[in-house]
Amino acid sequence: MVAPPVAAPEPAPAIPRARRGFLRGVLPRLVLAAAGGFLLYLSVPPRTTWWLAPVAFAVLGVLLHGRRARAGFGLGLVWGLGFLTPLLRWTGEFVGLVAWLPLALVCALLVAVGTAAMARVSTLPGGPVWMALVWVADEALRSTVPFDGFPWPRVAFGQPEGWYLPLASVGGTPLIAFAVAVTGFGIAHLGRSWRLGVPLAVVPVLAGLALTPLVHTDATEGTAVIAAIQGNVPRAGLDFNSQRRAVLDNHVNRTLALAEDVKAGKVPRPDVVVWPENSSDIDPFRNADAAARIDQAARAIKAPIAVGAVVVDRGDGRPRNTVVLWDPDRGPIDTYTKRQLQPFGETMPYRSFFRIFSSTVDRAGTFLPGTDPKGFEVGKVRLAIDTCYEVAFDSVVRDSITAGANIIAIPTNNATFGYNEMTYQQLAMSRVRAVEHGKAVVVAATSGVSAIVQPDGSVTARTGMFTPDALVAELPLRGEATLATRLGPWPEWVMTALALGALAFSLTLTRRRARPTTPEPGVGEEDTDGGPAGEA
Missing domain, CATH: 3.60.110.10 (Carbon-nitrogen hydrolase)
Structure with a gap:
């Protein structure tokens, strides 16, 4: 008796291309974004790991560089949730999720507005600087809306000690935020340009250390x-x-x-x-x-x-x-x-x-x-x-x-x-x-x-x-009034104006590149008579 032929096993169904793209590209970036935001949370007291803040921005800089605004929004939303969800857990201590998670989501959405803009300016010359300025502008937005703003998650409030703190005496919380962000974005830029990345990563730290003598403690009035x-x-x-x-x-x-x-x-x-x-x-x-x-x-x-x-x-x-x-x-x-x-x-x-x-x-x-x-x-x-x-x-x-x-x-x-x-x-x-x-x-x-x-x-x-x-x-x-007290909101206003200017320039540049060009006569164009243009 002849045994029937054994049927070959059916090949496993192929993973759809869209799903493969998600697993290989999008999902790892989302996980990295969440981890980067969580690093920023870990930099906040009661922990003394303030130095994790620029690392968190370095992760964000890697993720946003060259991305479209839509991708920047999505990645920033996840990064913001990674930071804000654990940071604001105390808001739901006795009222539950109804207060905690909606607040974290609203704040993260406002962060995502900023990261969408950061993605747009990331490819400009000096991109890390413009990205850091956009972050300052975004913090200004979150300190104003909704309901008179919620500035609690400002980056500066996670820096009560360390290299950046003396900057508060010169430019207040916005200058600290700018310094932390530009350090991180500078680190992220090292793989593309050492000439730009190294100064951006080092100068803010040196500036903070250099300004330490400006932090006075003497009793000027007893x-x-x-x-x-x-x-x-x-x-x-x-x-x-x-x-x-x-x-x-x-x-x-x-x-x-x-x-x-x-x-x-x-x-x-x-x-x-x-x-x-x-x-x-x-x-x-x-x-x-x-x-x-x-x-x-x-x-x-x-x-x-x-x-x-x-x-x-x-x-x-x-x-x-x-x-x-x-x-x-x-x-x-x-x-x-x-x-x-x-x-x-x-x-x-x-x-x-x-x-x-x-x-x-x-x-x-x-x-x-x-x-x-x-x-x-x-x-x-x-x-x-x-x-x-x-x-x-x-x-x-x-x-x-x-x-x-x-x-x-x-x-x-x-x-x-x-x-x-x-x-x-x-x-x-x-x-x-x-x-x-x-x-x-x-x-x-x-x-x-x-x-x-x-x-x-x-x-x-x-x-x-x-x-x-x-x-x-x-x-x-x-x-005695510090320089930050005397300058008041001006540092934040100037940095916000620069950020908006960079964003406007980036949008204008994109539109110009997308505008169709009109071919010049005589360059490979045929006229209505069917002959090469310019011919008699």
């Missing part, structure tokens, strides 16, 4: 003893203020304990005491008991206390996030009202629309912003107040400095975000602001981290999280 009180909260979360009296009592009691230490000679008597934002969510102007407790603390410490309070206006009934200067003899003598309110927290834009997605929006407040940037004057101390979220905004901090301050206070409430990196990111911002404006900074947080920051950005004292504590330090009072 010194003052400042105390920061961290009273702690009953529990973390959005309902921390459900025990508002407990929060107030915590800060009173910790101040009374500090007064005992002063009396015993353990620490010097402070000239000013700074309490955190929301240290009294009971309006002391309406509640006599709250006022009595604050007055008790001020009389015990024998110094004015800057009290973070929620104050309800008697006219319109709307709350204000206010810092009240409480004198031990005269009671409340001055106020500062927070000017830059946090959307989706202290205010709720388009409340009825966003309620469709979550009823959590009804927990957002109806606060009204202040308008006066001037802080408090206590003897020789002229204290700028930049409450919590305000520290992220260049113009808000600058206005409080130009109003005449010689030291900065950052009262903040981080209890609503639990145990996560938010407080360390905010402390990094305070350190950059110290160098930018040449002022010592006192950070007072309800639950931590509170800190004493010197004008060179160094932290000389700090607290733990969710522990009551008090920091007391003699700090320099500096009336």
